[in-house]
Amino acid sequence: MPAPIRLRELIRTIRTARTQAEEREMIQKECAAIRSSFREEDNTYRCRNVAKLLYMHMLGYPAHFGQLECLKLIASQKFTDKRIGYLGAMLLLDERQDVHLLMTNCIKNDLNHSTQYVQGLALCTLGCMGSSEMCRDLAGEVEKLLKTSNSYLRKKAALCAVHVIRKVPELMEMFLPATKNLLSEKNHGVLHTSVVLLTEMCERSPDMLAHFRKLVPQLVRILKNLIMSGYSPEHDVSGISDPFLQVRILRLLRILGKSDDDSSEAMNDILAQVATNTETSKNVGNAILYETVLTIMDIKSESGLRVLAINILGRFLLNNDKNIRYVALTSLLKTVQTDHNAVQRHRSTIVDCLKDLDVSIKRRAMELSFALVNGNNIRGMMKELLYFLDSCDPEFKADCASGVFLAAEKYAPSKRWHIDTIMRVLTTAGSYVRDDSVPNLIQLITNSVEMHAYTVQRLYKALLDDISQQPLVQVASWCIGEYGDLLVSGQCEEEEPIQVTEDEVLDVLEGLLVSNLSTPVTRGYALTAIMKLSTRFSSVNRIKKVVSIYGSSIDVELQQRAVEYNALFKKYDHMRPALLERMPIMEKTATNGPTEIVQTNGETEPSVVEAKHPPPVTQPANQANDLLDLLGGNDVVPVIQTTMPTKPASAGGELLDLLGDLSLSGAPAPAPAPSVPTSQPSFLLDGLSSQPLFNDIAAAGIPPMTAYSKNGLKIDFTFERANPNPNIAVITIHASNSTEADMTDFVFQAAVPKTFQLQLLSPSSNVVPALNQGTVTQVIRVLNLQKQQLRMRIKLTYTHKGSPVQDLAEVNNFPPQSWQ
Amino acid sequence: MQFMLLFSRQGKLRLQKWYVPLSDKERKKISRDLVQTILARKPKMCSFLEWRDLKIVYKRYASLYFCCAVEDQDNELITLEIIHRYVELLDKYFGSVCELDIIFNFEKAYFILDEFLLGGEAQETSKKNVLKAIEQADLLQEVSMLSSIDGFSWLF
Numbered sequence: 001m002p003a004p005i006r007l008r009e010l011i012r013t014i015r016t017a018r019t020q021a022e023e024r025e026m027i028q029k030e031c032a033a034i035r036s037s038f039r040e041e042d043n044t045y046r047c048r049n050v051a052k053l054l055y056m057h058m059l060g061y062p063a064h065f066g067q068l069e070c071l072k073l074i075a076s077q078k079f080t081d082k083r084i085g086y087l088g089a090m091l092l093l094d095e096r097q098d099v100h101l102l103m104t105n106c107i108k109n110d111l112n113h114s115t116q117y118v119q120g121l122a123l124c125t126l127g128c129m130g131s132s133e134m135c136r137d138l139a140g141e142v143e144k145l146l147k148t149s150n151s152y153l154r155k156k157a158a159l160c161a162v163h164v165i166r167k168v169p170e171l172m173e174m175f176l177p178a179t180k181n182l183l184s185e186k187n188h189g190v191l192h193t194s195v196v197l198l199t200e201m202c203e204r205s206p207d208m209l210a211h212f213r214k215l216v217p218q219l220v221r222i223l224k225n226l227i228m229s230g231y232s233p234e235h236d237v238s239g240i241s242d243p244f245l246q247v248r249i250l251r252l253l254r255i256l257g258k259s260d261d262d263s264s265e266a267m268n269d270i271l272a273q274v275a276t277n278t279e280t281s282k283n284v285g286n287a288i289l290y291e292t293v294l295t296i297m298d299i300k301s302e303s304g305l306r307v308l309a310i311n312i313l314g315r316f317l318l319n320n321d322k323n324i325r326y327v328a329l330t331s332l333l334k335t336v337q338t339d340h341n342a343v344q345r346h347r348s349t350i351v352d353c354l355k356d357l358d359v360s361i362k363r364r365a366m367e368l369s370f371a372l373v374n375g376n377n378i379r380g381m382m383k384e385l386l387y388f389l390d391s392c393d394p395e396f397k398a399d400c401a402s403g404v405f406l407a408a409e410k411y412a413p414s415k416r417w418h419i420d421t422i423m424r425v426l427t428t429a430g431s432y433v434r435d436d437s438v439p440n441l442i443q444l445i446t447n448s449v450e451m452h453a454y455t456v457q458r459l460y461k462a463l464l465d466d467i468s469q470q471p472l473v474q475v476a477s478w479c480i481g482e483y484g485d486l487l488v489s490g491q492c493e494e495e496e497p498i499q500v501t502e503d504e505v506l507d508v509l510e511g512l513l514v515s516n517l518s519t520p521v522t523r524g525y526a527l528t529a530i531m532k533l534s535t536r537f538s539s540v541n542r543i544k545k546v547v548s549i550y551g552s553s554i555d556v557e558l559q560q561r562a563v564e565y566n567a568l569f570k571k572y573d574h575m576r577p578a579l580l581e582r583m584p585i586m587e588k589t590a591t592n593g594p595t596e597i598v599q600t601n602g603e604t605e606p607s608v609v610e611a612k613h614p615p616p617v618t619q620p621a622n623q624a625n626d627l628l629d630l631l632g633g634n635d636v637v638p639v640i641q642t643t644m645p646t647k648p649a650s651a652g653g654e655l656l657d658l659l660g661d662l663s664l665s666g667a668p669a670p671a672p673a674p675s676v677p678t679s680q681p682s683f684l685l686d687g688l689s690s691q692p693l694f695n696d697i698a699a700a701g702i703p704p705m706t707a708y709s710k711n712g713l714k715i716d717f718t719f720e721r722a723n724p725n726p727n728i729a730v731i732t733i734h735a736s737n738s739t740e741a742d743m744t745d746f747v748f749q750a751a752v753p754k755t756f757q758l759q760l761l762s763p764s765s766n767v768v769p770a771l772n773q774g775t776v777t778q779v780i781r782v783l784n785l786q787k788q789q790l791r792m793r794i795k796l797t798y799t800h801k802g803s804p805v806q807d808l809a810e811v812n813n814f815p816p817q818s819w820q
Numbered sequence: 821m822q823f824m825l826l827f828s829r830q831g832k833l834r835l836q837k838w839y840v841p842l843s844d845k846e847r848k849k850i851s852r853d854l855v856q857t858i859l860a861r862k863p864k865m866c867s868f869l870e871w872r873d874l875k876i877v878y879k880r881y882a883s884l885y886f887c888c889a890v891e892d893q894d895n896e897l898i899t900l901e902i903i904h905r906y907v908e909l910l911d912k913y914f915g916s917v918c919e920l921d922i923i924f925n926f927e928k929a930y931f932i933l934d935e936f937l938l939g940g941e942a943q944e945t946s947k948k949n950v951l952k953a954i955e956q957a958d959l960l961q962e963v964s965m966l967s968s969i970d971g972f973s974w975l976f
Contacts, residue, residue, distance in 0.1 A: 011924055058833055079964040087930055095841045117957045127939040159938040189944040196941050234946045244945045247898045287897035326866045327896060358866045
């Protein structure tokens with residue numbers, strides 16, 4: 001068997017391959033040779049073969065068949081073998097593999113080897129990729145080595161301990177004793193790794209943190225020595241002594257000083273010293289300054305020190321080195337909340353960074369700029385930010401647009417400025433604006449009442465230029481639909497009013513409907529806008545024609561709207577003006593907004609007003625099954641379906657004789673209590689949600705009625721509609737007593753047919769005073785989902801002049817409006 | 821540090837050191853994607869970028885890119901110094917190091933790295949000490965080779 005070719009030779013050969021296929025062939029040939037060599041258990045060349053395998057693995061070829069061979073190399077006594085074996089383990093094995101665990105014993109032996117370089121190999125491998133099980137098994141060995149006087153091993157053991165702690169945090173405690181005099185070491189390697197270990201422990205455990213706070217003076221001393229000491233060739237980097245150690249100490253100080261006054265005070269001086277004395281001409285000095293700034297900002301430093309830190313960052317911003325500018329912006333972003341005024345001073349430099357060529361710097365600068373916007377600088381800042389929006393990469397546009405809207409909303413100096421800013425964003429970055437901006441903008445525009453004419457005019461002009469940007473088109477269509485009359489009448493005060501006819505406006509809107517550029521959502525907006533103009537323009541016939549055409553549109557949404565609008569023209573023309581009238585000012589609320597009752601046509605009709613849903617929904621007073629979905633809006637608008645009132649006699653409409661045996665929880669229980677159904681299926685007293693919220697706006701349309709009047713006891717019903725559910729009728733009974741004696745123990749009970757649900761709240765009292773001196777009131781809520789005619793049976797019990805009285809009655813004379 | 825990659829301007833990997841447990845497949849994917857991203861950057865750009873949820877620090881030395889993925893709390897500027905220190909070590913060891921040295925002696929590049937960093941953190945801040953340790957280990961290797969069958973058989 002000829003000796004396997006040497007590693008360098010293989011590398012040379014493979015590099016001569018001119019194509020990928022040629023390379024693959026060579027690799028396959030060599031792999032085959034290696035495989036057979038492995039099969040022969042050849043000890044001499046195993047090392048060479050594994051090395052070659054590692055090379056091929058780096059080129060991207062599979063090498064898993066070499067895993068076991070690595071283990072054999074590790075177990076070998078030859079240092080060469082171990083070196084390659086451990087390297088192979090680190091490259092080919094990850095903790096997911098079973099082979100991995102087989103290493104544990106070898107590592108354990110090697111950790112106790114007589115040669116420190118072998119021990120080093122073992123520590124390195126364990127610290128690089130040891131699994132949790134391995135760490136658990138070997139933690140004791142690592143801890144032992146942490147206490148050795150051999151600094152070569154001690155520093156490696158420290159970092160190995162860090163890895164063990166990361167893998168198995170519970171083992172942290174066992175390393176505590178060994179940390180005792182780690183910092184008294186002179187050796188920088190040990191010092192550095194010790195600081196890393198201490199940092200890891202403090203970050204993970206508040207107890208450790210408290211324990212190690214006492215090291216602050218020692219750390220300060222070490223840092224001081226590094227700064228003050230003369231030139232040390234061994235550790236010097238561009239005139240600075242061991243910057244790596246300095247940075248790690250500063251980081252540990254940061255953790256120790258955070259939220260602790262005493263520690264923070266103890267490190268104040270050294271931080272000031274480092275901040276002022278560090279050479280800034282090279283990256284290494286700036287690295288230290290950077291870490292210093294981070295520490296100053298995180299601990300409880302005095303204000304002078306904080307200002308010093310921010311100024312360092314300010315100087316960084318002016319540095320030629322873009323890396324420095326980048327870290328400055330990142331740090332300023334972190335501190336802008338807490339040290340806002342100090343950062344404001346550097347605002348102009350930050351804004352200049354918007355023009356930087358580097359993408360990361362631009363992004364940071366943009367975020368920081370938005371954080372710095374306030375009422376004083378809004379005009380200037382917005383100018384810069386809008387300019388940035390114009391010229392920035394597409395990846396920024398969405399965030400920038402959102403930021404501009406937010407800032408404008410918070411700090412707009414005038415309504416006109418606000419509208420202008422919105423227009424600018426929509427026209428320059430209209431396609432990148434987020435979907436939720438459209439309803440927000442519409443709401444904003446609605447609320448700027450005096451700007452309506454100006455707004456619609458500007459939006460109309462923008463549409464004439466460009467109909468490709470959907471958010472712009474949507475907002476514009478909505479506004480034209482809403483304020484088209486202002487547009488045509490040329491009422492604009494803010495700028496020169498344009499002359500535009502109704503036909504021109506309709507041309508534009510119809511153009512949107514047919515254009516390829518319009519999305520279905522936009523078309524919906526356009527159609528609704530056209531419809532709304534039917535009450536604002538005089539060319540109703542044209543609008544009717546458009547609407548009827550789209551009644552056969554392929555787009556289902558469009559078709560539905562057109563059909564409904566058609567129906568509006570044909571059957572409900574009398575309602576059209578009311579339905580399409582101007583929108584009220586909308587309250588912006590976090591979720592679905594409060595409901596308001598709007599009175600139209602003398603009837604109470606609830607309308608749902610939500611921040612995100614501009615259109616209200618109104619209920620037609622009568623029976624047809626039309627779904628009226630008004631005024632566009634992307635989202636589903638709640639729709640209330642009405643049905644023909646069926647005759648009460650149909651299916652279960654009979655009033656059941658309920659009052660006889662049932663215990664109706666009337667008076668004593670205010671909480672809804674389910675009644676006891678026995679043989680008779682009955683209604684439920686409860687069933688409705690327990691919130692007794694309802695608007696006390698009187699239903700002016702529903703007249704009160706007298707439900708019962710007998711023996712001096714009169715019971716009147718007054719009506720309201722409940723919110724948010726218009727299917728619930730709220731009836732308040734008013735019981736009055738015209739006799740000369742009080743009626744005591746007064747209990748009112750009610751029952752309704754099966755198709756209804758009833759809830760009785762607690763009465764105001766159970767004594768009805770004599771001679772109409774007062775009334776007992778009680779609230780009944782009736783849920784009438786099927787809109788059937790309301791009928792009720794009531795039962796009254798009371799004590800009058802010493803004797804109990806009981807009476808049953810039927811109430812049939814409910815006014816129609818109370819149940820429709 | 822989570823990992824360090826060395827790659828050429830054509831995107832060929834010359835060294836990959838992983839300090840976090842990931843499968844071979846995952847490593848391949850990350851390497852491939854990250855290498856593409858960095859090669860696509862223009863020369864004047866920042867040495868730092870956010871990529872996926874990692875902080876990447878990279879620097880180009882002649883035809884080789886040195887690229888590290890660090891944690892959120894790590895100081896990017898000192899990471900640049902770490903990269904530079906590694907290059908200096910290679911330079912001292914190989915004598916004016918170039919890409920070819922690293923190609924033909926990749927295992928040595930790993931050995932040097934493993935004497936400088938352990939578990940992603942610097943274990944030795946003195947250039948001299950790292951080089952001394954490597955020198956001793958190389959000597960040990962030679963001795964162990966010499967004690968093998970055919971005397972001066974150079975395994976490498």
